[in-house]
Amino acid sequence: MAFIDWNDKDFSVGVIEIDDQHKQLVNLINELHSSMMARKAKEILGEVIDELIEYTAYHFSTEEKYFDQYGYEETDAHKKIHKDFVNEVLKFQKDVQSNKLFVSSKILNFLKDWLLNHIKVTDKKYMAFMHKHGIK
Ligand SMILES: [Fe+2]
Numbered sequence: 001m002a003f004i005d006w007n008d009k010d011f012s013v014g015v016i017e018i019d020d021q022h023k024q025l026v027n028l029i030n031e032l033h034s035s036m037m038a039r040k041a042k043e044i045l046g047e048v049i050d051e052l053i054e055y056t057a058y059h060f061s062t063e064e065k066y067f068d069q070y071g072y073e074e075t076d077a078h079k080k081i082h083k084d085f086v087n088e089v090l091k092f093q094k095d096v097q098s099n100k101l102f103v104s105s106k107i108l109n110f111l112k113d114w115l116l117n118h119i120k121v122t123d124k125k126y127m128a129f130m131h132k133h134g135i136k
Contacts, residue, residue, distance in 0.1 A: 004029055013127050017135075025056065049096060
């Protein structure tokens with residue numbers, strides 16, 4: 001069993017492109033988890049973290065592009081949540097790089113809880129908005 005198991009019922013936001021990106025984020029967190037469990041070298045963990053940060057930025061920009069394009073009413077609040085998360089993960093990346101921190105279960109659980117909660121609560125709120133504008 002993976003660290004995070006995707007299921008459409010709980011996690012689909014009704015937009016194929018975004019579901020696919022969310023699945024990829026789940027894959028990256030699972031990869032980070034298995035690298036940690038296998039006690040992979042710091043360099044490998046660093047690479048997965050870099051990839052996670054890069055992909056997260058790409059994914060957030062996809063969502064925000066639709067918010068801006070069609071005038072989503074919760075754009076500002078949603079962007080702020082994205083920004084806070086990015087800052088949190090950048091801080092964690094810096095601490096790992098400077099040896100102040102090991103990739104721990106605490107961090108993995110933070111990433112998992114944040115992502116799943118964000119999808120289920122904050123992202124699902126835009127489903128009707130996306131569908132109204134033909135994004136499915
Ligand atoms: Fe989001």
